[in-house]
Amino acid sequence: MITDFARATVLVEDYETALAFYVDVLGFEVIFDDELDDGTRIVHVGLPEQSPAGLWLMAAEGSDRVGDQTGGHPSFVLYTDDCRVAHDRLVDEGVEITRGPVETADDVHLHFEDPYGNEVVLVELADGDA
Incomplete structure (x- = not known):
């Protein structure tokens, strides 16, 4: 459907x-x-x-919802093929990294904020499949 x-x-x-x-x-x-x-x-x-x-x-x-649309939870998830390279580029661009990068058996991920405080998760999957 x-x-x-x-x-x-x-x-x-x-x-x-x-x-x-x-x-x-x-x-x-x-x-x-x-x-x-x-x-x-x-x-x-x-x-x-x-x-x-x-x-x-x-x-x-x-609206007073800017940056708080999801009640403190991430707004969305994006995938990358290299989380550490993406991390360095985001830092160079002045983006606030709020957590990570964190490596697990399944992925490498980090959290960052857009200019309004919306939290975004960036993930590199271990098997490469998004």
């Missing part, structure tokens, strides 16, 4: 800051960025070659 995952919403305070992080730092690409007739901006980003799956960046417009 359900055939594909499309997008999850991440509340942001500022589109340009969010785009700079998700596109320039994490390597997402802009899939859609336009305004509706009522002036609402719609921004959809995703990883190359995985479109249409991605994140819908939405202005919080006065």
